[in-house]
Structure formats: structure tokens, C-alpha cells
Amino acid sequence: MRIRIVYDTRYAYETPARAVAQVLRLTPRSNDGQYVAHWCVELDIDEAAPCGEDAFGNVTHTFFTTKPLSHLTITVSGVVETADTHGLLSGVIEPLAPDVFLRETALTTMDDDMRAFADGIAGAASRDRLTLLHDLLAATHADVTFDTASTNVATSAVEAFALRRGVCQDLTHIYIACARHLGIPARYVSGHLVKLDGDVEQQAGHAWAEALVPGLGWIGFDVANGVCPSETHVRVATGFDYLSAAPVRGSRIGGGTEHLSVKLAVADLAQRQMQTSD
Amino acid sequence: MAAYDEMFGADGAFADGASRAVYGELKLWMDAASPEFFDARRRQAELFFRRIGITFAVGGEAEASERLIPFDIVPRILSGGEWRKLERGLIQRAKALNAFLCDIYGPGECIKAGVIPAELVYQNSQYRVEMTRIPPPHGVFVHISGTDLVRTGEDDFYVLEDNARTPSGVSYMLENREVMMRLFPELFARHRIAPVETYTDGLLSTLKSVAPVFAEGDPTAVVLTPGPFNSAFYEHSFLADKMGVELVEGSDLFVQDCRVHMRTTEGPRQVDVIYRRIDDDFLDPLVFRPDSAIGVPGLMSVYEAGRVTIVNAPGAGVADDKAVYSYMPEIIRFFTGEEPILKTVPTWRCREPDSLAYVLEHLPELVVKEVNGSGGYGMLVGPTASKAEIEAFAAKLKGDPTGFIAQPTLALSTCPTFVEKGLAPRHVDLRPFVLTGADGVRVTPGGLTRVALTEGSLVVNSSQGGGTKDTWVLDD
Numbered sequence: 001m002r003i004r005i006v007y008d009t010r011y012a013y014e015t016p017a018r019a020v021a022q023v024l025r026l027t028p029r030s031n032d033g034q035y036v037a038h039w040c041v042e043l044d045i046d047e048a049a050p051c052g053e054d055a056f057g058n059v060t061h062t063f064f065t066t067k068p069l070s071h072l073t074i075t076v077s078g079v080v081e082t083a084d085t086h087g088l089l090s091g092v093i094e095p096l097a098p099d100v101f102l103r104e105t106a107l108t109t110m111d112d113d114m115r116a117f118a119d120g121i122a123g124a125a126s127r128d129r130l131t132l133l134h135d136l137l138a139a140t141h142a143d144v145t146f147d148t149a150s151t152n153v154a155t156s157a158v159e160a161f162a163l164r165r166g167v168c169q170d171l172t173h174i175y176i177a178c179a180r181h182l183g184i185p186a187r188y189v190s191g192h193l194v195k196l197d198g199d200v201e202q203q204a205g206h207a208w209a210e211a212l213v214p215g216l217g218w219i220g221f222d223v224a225n226g227v228c229p230s231e232t233h234v235r236v237a238t239g240f241d242y243l244s245a246a247p248v249r250g251s252r253i254g255g256g257t258e259h260l261s262v263k264l265a266v267a268d269l270a271q272r273q274m275q276t277s278d
Numbered sequence: 279m280a281a282y283d284e285m286f287g288a289d290g291a292f293a294d295g296a297s298r299a300v301y302g303e304l305k306l307w308m309d310a311a312s313p314e315f316f317d318a319r320r321r322q323a324e325l326f327f328r329r330i331g332i333t334f335a336v337g338g339e340a341e342a343s344e345r346l347i348p349f350d351i352v353p354r355i356l357s358g359g360e361w362r363k364l365e366r367g368l369i370q371r372a373k374a375l376n377a378f379l380c381d382i383y384g385p386g387e388c389i390k391a392g393v394i395p396a397e398l399v400y401q402n403s404q405y406r407v408e409m410t411r412i413p414p415p416h417g418v419f420v421h422i423s424g425t426d427l428v429r430t431g432e433d434d435f436y437v438l439e440d441n442a443r444t445p446s447g448v449s450y451m452l453e454n455r456e457v458m459m460r461l462f463p464e465l466f467a468r469h470r471i472a473p474v475e476t477y478t479d480g481l482l483s484t485l486k487s488v489a490p491v492f493a494e495g496d497p498t499a500v501v502l503t504p505g506p507f508n509s510a511f512y513e514h515s516f517l518a519d520k521m522g523v524e525l526v527e528g529s530d531l532f533v534q535d536c537r538v539h540m541r542t543t544e545g546p547r548q549v550d551v552i553y554r555r556i557d558d559d560f561l562d563p564l565v566f567r568p569d570s571a572i573g574v575p576g577l578m579s580v581y582e583a584g585r586v587t588i589v590n591a592p593g594a595g596v597a598d599d600k601a602v603y604s605y606m607p608e609i610i611r612f613f614t615g616e617e618p619i620l621k622t623v624p625t626w627r628c629r630e631p632d633s634l635a636y637v638l639e640h641l642p643e644l645v646v647k648e649v650n651g652s653g654g655y656g657m658l659v660g661p662t663a664s665k666a667e668i669e670a671f672a673a674k675l676k677g678d679p680t681g682f683i684a685q686p687t688l689a690l691s692t693c694p695t696f697v698e699k700g701l702a703p704r705h706v707d708l709r710p711f712v713l714t715g716a717d718g719v720r721v722t723p724g725g726l727t728r729v730a731l732t733e734g735s736l737v738v739n740s741s742q743g744g745g746t747k748d749t750w751v752l753d754d
Contacts, residue, residue, distance in 0.1 A: 019532060021575040023564045052579070055407035062564075062579050064533050096407055097386065099400035243568065251563045251575035 001083075001231040001268050002037075005192050007076040007205075008263040009248060016068035017255025024049070025190070025237035026076045026247050027059035032083075032091035034234060039078035045069065056187075056244065057095045058237040069255075074248070079269070080234045087228025089210060089218040089235075098212050100240075101185035107241040108177040111158045117143070118178035129184060130213050133221060136182075140175050141226035148203070153242065168207040168224035169242050175209045175223045176241065185212040187238050189220065190245045192266045194232040202264045205247060210238065234266075282431050283703055284354055284693040300357040300752060303468055308352075313700070316351065319461050320696060323349055326457045332449065332512050348745035349454060350695045351461065354706055354727040358754040361472075361723060364435060364710065367619030368425055369719045370610060372712045375442060375597045377613035379419035383409045383593060393612045394605045402602070403650070404595030406558060408565055412582045414591040416488050416716035421589045422481070422553075424448070424725075427620070427708045429691040436621045436688065437606070438707065442598040443590065444555050447726040447740075448711050449513040452477060452520075454726075454748040470753040472723035477711065478520035480722070481553075484715035485521075488587050489550040497550035500524045500540060502531070504556045504572045514555050528556075533576035538586045551587045552577075558592045600649040600683045601627055624686060628679040637684040638675065641668050644684045645736075646675065659736055661687050690736055693747065695729055705730045707738050708749065724749035 007026070030036045041061055043049055049063035104110065110118075121139050122132060147165040157177040160170035172188055179186035186209055193206040208222040208229055220229035229235070239245030280289045285301045297305040327346050356364070381388050382399050389396050399405055424445030426438040455474050459466055482499065489497030503514035505527050518525035524540060531540050531549065539546040554561065560570040562577040580586045596602060602609075604625035610618040626633040626644075637644060646658040658671040675682055692703035710725030727747040728738035738744040 019575070021533065021564060023579075052582075053411070055410055062576070064576055066532075066534060095410060097389075097396065097400050099396050100405065100407055102397070103401045103403065103405075249564050249568060251568075 001081070001194065002270060003080050003082060003192070003194055003232075003234055004265075004267050004269050005076070005078055005080070005234065006263075006265045007192075008073060008261075009076075010071065010073045010261045010263075011069075012071045012259040012261075013069060013252075013254075014256030014258075015254060016070050017252040017258075018068050019064070019066060020069050020072065020250065020252045020255075021064045022062070022074075022248055022250035023054075024061040024063075024074065024248055025054070025058045025245060026074070027051075027061070028078075028080060028191070028234055028236045029057070029059060029092070031089065031235070033085040033089070033231075034083070035081045037079045037081055039080075040076070042075045044071075044073040044075070055096065056238050057093055058239070058245070082231040082234065084231040086230070087220040088216060089220060092218075094218075098185045101187045101212070102180050102183070103240065104177070104180065105240045105243070107154075107156050107243060108173050108180065109156060109158050110177050110181050111161075114158060114161050114174070114178060115181060117161070118181045121178075122182050130216070130219070132182065133179065133184065133211050133213065133219065136175060136178055137221045137223060137226060140171060140178070140223050144171055144174060144223075146171070146224055167204070168222075171223035172207045172209045173241060175221060179209070179211050186210065187218075188241050188245050189229075189235055189238050190242070190247060191229075191236045192234040192264075193222075193225075194266050194268050196232065198271075200265050200267045202266055204262060205236070205264065206233070207242070208233070232268075281689045281703070281705065282429060282434075282691040284429070284691050284706065288431065300355050300360075300754075304353070304355065304465070307465060307468065316696065319351055323351055323457055323461055326460065327453070330453060332453050332516075347450065347740050348731060348743075349457065350729055350745050350747045351458070352694050352696065352701070353458065353465075353748045353750050354693050354708070355750045355752060356724065357752055358472075361751040363619065364427065365721045365723075367435075368710055368712050368721050370614055370616060370619050371425060371437065371440065371606070372420065372423060372714050372719055374606075374610040374613045375420050375423070375440060376418055376714060378609050379591075379594060379597055380413070380417055381613070382596060384413070388609065388612055391612065393608045394602065398599070398601055398605070399596060402596050402599055404558070404593065404599060406593035408578060408582075409591065409593040412578075414488075415490055415584065415587045418488055418714050418716065419591040419594045420597060421484055421488060421591075421714050423590075423712045423714075424709045425712065427710065428688055429708070430689050434621065436623050437603075438623065439600065439603060440598045440606075441709075442594045443557065445709070445711070446510040446513055446555075447709055447728075447746075448477060448722075449516040450746050451711070451722070451724070451726040451749070452516075454746055458748040469750065472751040472753050474722050474724055477713075477722045478517065480713050480720040481517065482521040482523070483717065484713040484720065485551045485553055485587075485589060487715035487717040488589065490584050490587055492585060493550040498523075498548060499551040499553060500526045500531075500549050502526055502528065502552050502554040502556060502574075504528075504560070508555070510555065517553075528560075528570075528572045528574050531574045531577075533574065533580055536580055536583050536585055538574065538577060538580050549586060551589060553589045558595065561588070561592060600625075600647055601629065601680075604683060623688065626684040628675060628682040628684060633684075634675070634679045637682075638672055641672060643687060645687050646671065646682055646684045648681055649683055650681070657737075659687065662734065662736070687736070690730075690738075693727070693729065695731070695745075695747075697731065697733075702733070704733070705736050705738065706747065723751035 049061040150165040157173035160166035176186040424441040485499040501518040565578040648656045690705040695704040713720040
């Protein structure tokens with residue numbers, strides 16, 4: 001699938017913000033399932049945003065500005081060609097020991113309720129890890145309702161699980177926390193999804209999990225959709241959780257209340273002409 | 279069990295109340311002085327400390343209270359021979375710790391060789407994945423360490439823990455000496471005592487030695503503090519003052535053009551070395567905790583570019599994890615090829631089911647600590663705990679066995695100390711300070727002796743009511 005992505009992130013500050021600094025994880029890398037044909041990250045301010053790499057192997061752009069800003073827009077656009085690998089990830093350089101993905105983070109803690117849920121799926125019967133991960137995928141997808149109204153970016157797995165509600169970020173955190181509890185290295189992936197129902201305009205990026213299966217490697221599990229990622233998925237960044245894979249992490253001094261607006265269009269170029277809304 | 283006494287040795291070692299040779303001169307002098315003289319000196323000492331303003335804010339109390347750490351005027355004395363052995367052991371340990379940290383953030387040979395289980399490293403919350411991309415300048419992770427030692431016999435010194443993050447207490451070591459010299463000049467005339475005042479010069483040299491290779495001219499170092507509300511703020515300002523460098527908070531620093539600058543009255547000035555006294559978590563909100571308001575946004579990107587040095591390096595905390603501690607003998611052998619000079623306390627890792635079972639059965643005899651705890655909080659001292667405390671702790675332990683280790687209760691040595699009723703033996707430990715720079719390893723003779731002021735107590739932490747003593751290394 002040839003996928004075109006146009007992604008505008010606009011920050012408007014109530015009063016001019018000073019010392020704005022951001023790290024962007026908005027640039028995908030090519031792997032055996034996706035070829036980045038074209039990619040461009042632009043800022044509407046006059047600052048260089050040098051390209052780098054973080055500990056997880058993600059492409060980063062980092063910038064600092066000392067000029068007061070009343071608004072800031074980050075525009076990302078590109079084309080990625082994807083192929084269905086049935087969720088199997090290959091052709092990716094792994095800079096870290098897989099065991100680091102067994103640690104609990106603030107967003108992926110467990111409580112007794114979640115442990116009971118995870119242990120219930122693991123059950124007494126010994127199954128292979130891949131089957132277990134698929135069972136966990138099905139159970140999480142079935143038990144936790146997709147709902148954009150009840151959680152926010154800081155909601156932890158425990159909080160979302162207690163509500164049995166959340167967005168793709170929450171569902172992914174729950175899945176990761178349970179997998180780690182069962183001794184399986186698991187990590188967070190942020191990316192984009194072509195909606196096959198034809199919706200090009202989207203409210204937010206997508207997220208899913210990857211878990212390690214010996215002999216096969218990292219395998220994707222899209223908990224929000226209850227499937228493995230396919231050619232509709234563009235993998236952008238990975239990390240322990242939302243925070244370490246976040247598309248934008250920033251800090252600023254002053255600026256008052258921040259108003260964030262996101263315009264995202266993800267389209268299968270074979271299906272339709274790209275709709276641009278500006 | 280009778281504890282070894284620093285002044286009088288093991289039980290009944292000397293006839294007629296005679297002291298160990300190293301305390302001979304002090305004992306003679308003390309025997310000749312009147313109780314009134316000591317009372318006067320103790321009041322004077324307190325006055326000195328109040329005037330200096332050296333305080334320690336005690337956390338966990340309803341009203342944030344700043345108070346003096348009790349100071350005891352009877353010094354703790356080590357012979358030159360005892361010290362030389364300790365010093366060799368400390369240097370060996372510092373080298374092994376740095377090699378260990380370079381390895382776990384690099385090739386991971388010690389994990390492949392089975393020296394230490396992978397999970398203790400990779401699942402450790404102190405293991406900062408960012409450091410896998412950043413070799414710290416000159417290969418030094420732990421520039422400043424404070425190793426806690428305890429003595430149980432004439433030749434038996436044990437390492438209790440390695441403080442590899444931001445060990446505190448060195449200002450007390452320095453102030454204690456200054457006050458002692460003012461109170462008892464005659465004692466310093468009668469002994470040849472190795473000086474400790476050189477510590478701050480050594481610290482500044484160490485900081486400058488690890489400046490980025492790109493630093494031009496004389497490198498600029500600063501002390502980064504979380505601010506006046508931190509319990510050790512006095513020490514931060516003290517060290518900056520003694521070194522003649524700026525004491526800064528995160529908001530005084532900013533990143534521009536891939537350099538760290540500090541705001542000064544004469545405009546921005548580039549900073550080459552940051553002696554930070556804030557935890558990794560708060561260093562840079564772009565990389566670690568996003569809610570940190572005391573860090574410097576972008577600091578880690580400058581660090582990665584090799585344009586600033588952070589002291590101690592982020593991620594050094596893996597080395598003072600108490601579960602990692604239990605593998606130190608193997609780590610020292612693996613990285614130095616030598617036998618460890620200092621002893622490690624036998625440790626039960628509660629993560630291992632057999633050990634957990636043993637620990638639960640023997641709680642009344644053991645000391646149980648949180649693997650990531652410090653300050654003497656969250657630990658159980660079995661022999662002095664009540665039955666209810668032990669039961670409550672057992673429940674906590676069963677809930678999270680990987681979070682705890684247990685050790686036998688050591689008979690910490692005692693040292694005569696002035697208490698309400700006069701002189702009495704009280705348990706002490708010793709925290710020597712080790713500096714590791716590109717220009718070598720420096721160990722200040724002695725260190726900070728902490729004393730548990732409550733009779734029989736083994737908890738010497740200042741945050742738990744412990745006091746301090748001046749520590750002498752005799753030049754013999």
C-alpha cells in the first residue's frame with residue numbers, strides 16, 4: 001500500500017512562550033514491511049532542528065528557541081510504501097537488550113485486578129508464547145472498550161483498566177503491562193493507520209504494542225483493532241510506553257494555557273486522491 | 279554480642295582500661311581533663327555549628343524542620359596502617375564500579391559471562407537506556423562516591439553500601455574537622471593527623487579533569503542544586519563556595535547552540551562541567567520525568583554531543599542498587615582480576631525463593647532493606663523490632679520480594695561518645711569519599727563517621743537522629 005501522511009501539530013500560546021524546547025519523534029524508518037519513500041519535517045520558526053537518534057533507535061529532531069513564540073506549527077508530510085508482514089517486524093536495528101522491555105514504568109504499572117486478568121489468560125495450561133499473546137490481544141480487545149472521552153495522555157494502564165475504557169494508547173499500555181507481567185518483553189509503538197472505512201481525516205495518531213517471541217522476533221499487536229498490524233500500519237517510533245515514544249516532548253517557560261490542534265490525514269494513494277484541507 | 283570498640287578493642291583485650299595504641303595519646307589527654315571542661319567544649323561546639331548554619335532538613339515530618347546534626351567531640355581514630363588498607367580497597371572498588379557501568383551500558387560482557395543476572399541490570403529502574411548511546415567523557419561514571427563501611431573486629435571492615443548517585447555528608451566531614459581544630463588545638467599539636475581540607479581542591483580538580491575534550495581554556499564547573507528546600511542544600515552551597523564555582527538551579531541554566539549556558543549578570547557563560555545534586559529523573563524534562571521543573575531542558579542532548587559533562591553520570595545508580603551490591607565480589611574479580619580487599623556483607627536476595635523462605639524464617643535476626651532505599655527508611659532491624667513490626671514487615675516482604683535484600687545484623691563497632699550520663703559506647707560507621715577523575719583516584723583520609731546516639735541502635739543515618747564525629751587518620 002502506498003500511504004500518504006500529512007500531519008500538522010499546531011501550538012497556540014495564550015501569552016508568548018519563552019525557551020521552547022522540543023524533541024520530535026515523527027519520522028519513520030524503513031524496515032522490511034515499510035519503505036519510507038519521502039519524508040519531511042518542517043517548523044514555522046527560524047530554528048534548525050538537527051536530526052538524531054534516541055536510545056530506542058527512533059529518529060529524533062530536537063530544537064530550542066530563545067525567541068518568544070505565540071504559536072508554533074510542526075508540519076510532517078511523507079509517503080510510505082507498506083507490505084503486509086502479518087505483524088512480524090524485521091529489518092530493524094535493535095540497539096537495546098530485549099530485557100529492558102520487561103521493566104514496569106509509571107504508565108505501565110500493574111494492580112491485583114490486572115494481574116488476575118493476565119494470569120487468567122495465561123491459565124494453567126502451558127501454551128506457546130505466540131498463542132498466549134494472541135489470547136491476550138483478543139481478551140484485552142474484548143474487555144476494554146475503545147472510548148475517546150474517559151482518559152487522557154497521562155492515564156496509566158491501571159487507571160484505564162479500572163475503567164475498562166480508553167483510547168489506543170491506554171489499550172496498548174494495558175497490553176504491554178500484562179505481557180511484561182507474564183515475563184514477555186513488550187513495548188509501545190506510535191504510528192499511523194489507514195482506515196479502511198475511508199476516513200482520511202483523523203483526530204490523532206495510532207498506537208499498538210510489540211512483543212518478543214523467541215525465534216520470530218518482535219511481533220505487533222494492535223489492541224484497539226484486535227489484529228496484528230498489516231499494510232495499513234506505518235510504524236514511526238517505539239519505547240517503553242507512550243512517554244518514551246511520544247511524537248512530541250517539549251518544555252517551555254511561560255506561555256500560559258496552551259491550545260493544541262492536530263490535523264492529520266492518512267490516505268491510501270491507490271484508493272483516492274489525497275485530500276488536503278488547506 | 280559484645281561489639282568491638284574503637285578505643286578499647288574487643289572485650290577485655292587490655293588490662294586496667296587501657297586503650298588501643300592508636301587512641302593512647304587521646305586517652306591520656308581525656309583522663310586528665312575535667313568533666314566541666316568537656317561540658318564547656320560541647321556547648322562551644324554547638325555554638326560553632328549554629329553560627330556556621332550547617333543544618334539538615336529532615337523529610338517525612340509534618341513541619342519541615344531544619345536542625346543541627348548532633349556532633350560528638352570524641353574523635354574516631356584510624357591508624358595509618360588501617361587506613362592504607364581501606365584506601366586500597368576503596369580505589370579497587372571505585373575502579374570496578376566504573377568498569378562495571380561502562381560495560382553494562384556497552385558490550386555487556388559481565389552479563390554474558392554470567393557474573394550478574396541480566397534482569398538485575400536491564401530491569402533496574404536506575405538503568406538509563408539513554409546511556410547506551412553516550413559514553414561518559416573519559417569513561418568515568420562515578421566521579422564521587424561515598425562508600426559506607428562498618429567495622430566488626432580488629433581487621434574486619436565490611437562495605438555496607440556504595441553510594442554512587444549523589445552521596446552527601448562531605449560538608450560535615452570538613453566542618454567537623456574545622457570545629458575540632460578550633461576547640462582542641464592542643465590535640466592537633468599532640469597528634470599527626472592527615473588533613474581533610476584538601477577535599478574541595480581535589481573535587482574541583484576532578485571536575486575539571488573530566489571536562490569535555492572540546493572545552494576551551496579553563497573549564498567552567500557549577501554545582502546544580504534542586505534549591506533551598508532540599509535537605510542537603512547547605513552542603514551544595516558549601517561546596518560551591520569552597521570550590522569558588524557558581525551554585526545554580528536548573529532555571530539558571532539553558533541550552534543554546536548545543537551548549538549549556540548559565541545566566542550571569544554579565545550575560546550568558548558556557549558551562550563545561552555540572553556537578554549535579556539532583557536525581558537522574560529530574561535532570562532533563564525532555565528525556566526523563568516530563569514534570570521536572572528543577573532540571574535543564576535539552577541537557578541530555580548537549581551531553582550526548584559531548585559538550586558538557588554531568589557528574590555523576592546519569593545511570594550510575596545501578597551500581598548502588600542493593601541487589602547489585604550482593605554481586606560486588608564477583609564484579610570486582612571480573613573487572614580487576616584481583617580478590618576484593620574490602621569485605622561484602624553476606625546478602626540474601628529475597629527475589630530468590632530459597633532466600634526469601636530463609637529470610638522470612640529468620641526475620642528477628644536479620645536486617646532487611648529495600649533494594650532502592652536510602653537514608654535508613656523502609657528497613658527492618660530484626661533484633662530491635664517489635665513482634666508487630668516484624669509481622670507487618672513480613673507481609674510487605676511477601677508482597678514484593680524482589681524489592682528487598684536481607685543481611686545478618688552486624689555487630690557494628692562502638693566508639694566512646696558523650697551522652698546524657700557521660701561517656702558511653704555508641705555504634706559507628708564510616709563513609710569515606712572517593713573522587714575519580716581523568717587524572718586518577720583521590721581518597722580523602724578518613725571520611726564521615728556517623729554515630730547512632732541511642733543506646734544499642736544500629737541506625738546511624740542523620741535523617742534518623744544519628745550524629746557525627748571527626749575522623750582522624752594518624753600519620754604513623
